[in-house]
Amino acid sequence: METVLLPSTQSKSLSRTTWAAQLRALGAIIWREYLHFVRYPTWIIAFIIWPILFPATYIFSSFALAGPGGSGVARFLEVAGTENFLGYIVVGTTVWMWANTMLWNVGFALRGEQMRGTLESNWMTPTNRFFFLLGSGPVHAASTLMFFIFTVVEFRLFFHLTFDANLLSLLAVFLAALPALYGLGFTFASLVITAREANTFVFLVRGIVMIFCGITYPLTVMPQWMQAVAEWLPPTLIIRAARLAALNHAPLEAVSRDLLLLLAYGAFWLALGYLTFSQIERRARLKGALNQY
Amino acid sequence: MQTEFGLSQPSWRSHLRALWMIAVNNWKHHWRYPLNAVSDMLQPLVWLAPVYFMGQAFSVNGRAEGFAGFAGTDDYMSYIILGTALTNFIMAVFWGMGFSLKWDMDGGVLEANWMAPLPRPLMLVGRTLSSLATTTLTSLGMILIGALVWGFHPTGNALSAVLVAVPLLIGLYGFGFAFAALVMILREANTLVDSGSYVVMLLSGANFPVTVLPKWLLPLSLALPLTYGFDAVRAILLKTRTLLPLNVEIAILLASMVLMIVIGLRAFYALERRVRQMGTVGQY
Numbered sequence: 066m067e068t069v070l071l072p073s074t075q076s077k078s079l080s081r082t083t084w085a086a087q088l089r090a091l092g093a094i095i096w097r098e099y100l101h102f103v104r105y106p107t108w109i110i111a112f113i114i115w116p117i118l119f120p121a122t123y124i125f126s127s128f129a130l131a132g133p134g135g136s137g138v139a140r141f142l143e144v145a146g147t148e149n150f151l152g153y154i155v156v157g158t159t160v161w162m163w164a165n166t167m168l169w170n171v172g173f174a175l176r177g178e179q180m181r182g183t184l185e186s187n188w189m190t191p192t193n194r195f196f197f198l199l200g201s202g203p204v205h206a207a208s209t210l211m212f213f214i215f216t217v218v219e220f221r222l223f224f225h226l227t228f229d230a231n232l233l234s235l236l237a238v239f240l241a242a243l244p245a246l247y248g249l250g251f252t253f254a255s256l257v258i259t260a261r262e263a264n265t266f267v268f269l270v271r272g273i274v275m276i277f278c279g280i281t282y283p284l285t286v287m288p289q290w291m292q293a294v295a296e297w298l299p300p301t302l303i304i305r306a307a308r309l310a311a312l313n314h315a316p317l318e319a320v321s322r323d324l325l326l327l328l329a330y331g332a333f334w335l336a337l338g339y340l341t342f343s344q345i346e347r348r349a350r351l352k353g354a355l356n357q358y
Numbered sequence: 359m360q361t362e363f364g365l366s367q368p369s370w371r372s373h374l375r376a377l378w379m380i381a382v383n384n385w386k387h388h389w390r391y392p393l394n395a396v397s398d399m400l401q402p403l404v405w406l407a408p409v410y411f412m413g414q415a416f417s418v419n420g421r422a423e424g425f426a427g428f429a430g431t432d433d434y435m436s437y438i439i440l441g442t443a444l445t446n447f448i449m450a451v452f453w454g455m456g457f458s459l460k461w462d463m464d465g466g467v468l469e470a471n472w473m474a475p476l477p478r479p480l481m482l483v484g485r486t487l488s489s490l491a492t493t494t495l496t497s498l499g500m501i502l503i504g505a506l507v508w509g510f511h512p513t514g515n516a517l518s519a520v521l522v523a524v525p526l527l528i529g530l531y532g533f534g535f536a537f538a539a540l541v542m543i544l545r546e547a548n549t550l551v552d553s554g555s556y557v558v559m560l561l562s563g564a565n566f567p568v569t570v571l572p573k574w575l576l577p578l579s580l581a582l583p584l585t586y587g588f589d590a591v592r593a594i595l596l597k598t599r600t601l602l603p604l605n606v607e608i609a610i611l612l613a614s615m616v617l618m619i620v621i622g623l624r625a626f627y628a629l630e631r632r633v634r635q636m637g638t639v640g641q642y
Contacts, residue, residue: 105544114553122556122565123412129566130416130434132424137416144415180464265397272404281408282415 090192094200116216120158145283157280171250174201234310241324244331245299251338366475380484430599441564443497450493452555454486455534514595525615526587532618539629583614
């Protein structure tokens with residue numbers, strides 16, 4: 066018996082790609098990222114110890130540099146405009162850790178799939194491919210907020226550090242920083258699909274942030290050309306605005322210039338992230354490099 | 359009876375051959391990703407640059423006089439460069455032993471490797487050999503570049519310093535064995551290796567004299583043999599003030615070397631046996 070297919074059946078595949086379906090898929094990706102995050106209980110250790118552990122090296126070094134009688138503090142006050150070197154370092158290093166974990170988590174989202182051998186099969190689903198990247202962002206952003214809370218509590222407990230924070234300004238800094246940082250992460254994640262040597266890119270980007278953005282020192286101690294480069298890097302603006310908001314109770318107006326610049330950088334990096342992803346993803350498919358590692 | 363013998367005839371020569379092959383495998387893997395290899399060499403310099411600028415924020419005319427009050431020298435950068443070079447070796451052992459197991463787990467080859475007729479601690483040692491070679495190259499390069507850019511002024515006997523560093527390094531393997539077994543149990547290496555090595559580095563005073571630590575942390579630091587290793591090497595090369603008399607610190611290093619290897623191996627065998635009993639060697 067001959068099977069006759071109706072014209073409507075012939076033209077359609079089994080999948081029904083609608084916006085609602087795409088959003089469900091995005092929700093599923095976010096949920097998967099969440100499950101993956103909580104699956105390994107060592108994240109609790111990371112949340113408890115890293116907020117205090119990473120800055121600790123710089124803090125104890127600053128105690129040593131300040132000297133037994135605090136003779137080095139006068140020089141710090143002269144160049145940084147504050148004696149509160151503890152708070153100064155904590156804010157700078159916390160922003161650095163945010164950028165660092167973003168690079169490892171968001172930046173490695175696709176590379177992780179590639180390493181596990183699931184990227185190619187995921188790519189064959191009728192889900193918008195950019196969603197696989199986008200889905201890694203929300204869980205990381207939420208975990209970052211928790212990380213900040215742990216930071217404040219731990220430094221209050223162990224170092225008696227008080228933050229004279231303007232919460233509204235601080236929240237505005239956090240929100241304004243999201244597009245720039247995650248746009249950078251998306252660009253980065255796209256590049257490592259073909260470059261594959263992801264660690265190198267992480268080390269490069271976080272190294273640039275570490276050296277140029279003044280995480281533990283004022284920019285004025287660097288040579289002029291380095292200060293000029295620093296002004297073009299989003300983390301410099303985030304650190305400067307966050308220090309004002311967290312330590313000096315700066316109102317929104319005081320940080321508005323940096324916030325506007327951050328939003329402009331954000332638009333640029335998000336657009337670049339999307340374009341890079343589209344190009345690289347197509348190139349990887351053409352070269353058959355999706356399942357390589 | 360024939361049935362008592364397996365096909366494998368392990369001997370010390372076969373163990374050494376296996377050790378060599380593991381090292382060659384890692385060496386090839388390391389250089390297979392040339393950008394990663396270059397990055398590994400530049401990383402210590404990336405960590406040193408911000409430390410240098412931070413030192414500048416507390417120094418007048420390049421002299422860290424506040425720092426001299428604690429360390430006995432105002433040559434902050436030499437102090438840091440030496441600490442970073444030693445830290446590179448700590449990292450090589452931690453990552454070489456702990457992370458290599460995770461790497462094998464992810465690649466699905468751990469179970470197969472585990473069935474090879476080779477003592478498992480020896481496999482772990484093999485995983486560190488190539489990284490120790492690359493670390494030695496990296497550290498020498500870092501010291502050279504550091505000396506050119508920021509200045510490195512050792513005034514003591516380099517050979518004595520290297521001899522003191524040897525028991526420090528051997529003792530580290532003890533740490534590494536116990537640590538690798540922990541990775542097998544928990545199956546998540548990144549956080550463990552990252553935070554474990556960082557805590558050890560922090561408390562042993564890689565970047566500052568441990569006397570600046572709060573009173574509640576100082577005992578932990580003094581309980582770590584590495585603290586005396588850093589202290590002794592610096593005292594020999596930079597003439598810094600020591601925590602204890604130098605010969606006492608060297609005696610502590612020698613005793614702890616033996617102790618750490620014994621404890622590390624016992625912990626490794628106990629935890630590794632537990633993992634095999636649970637049947638989770640192949641999981642990740």
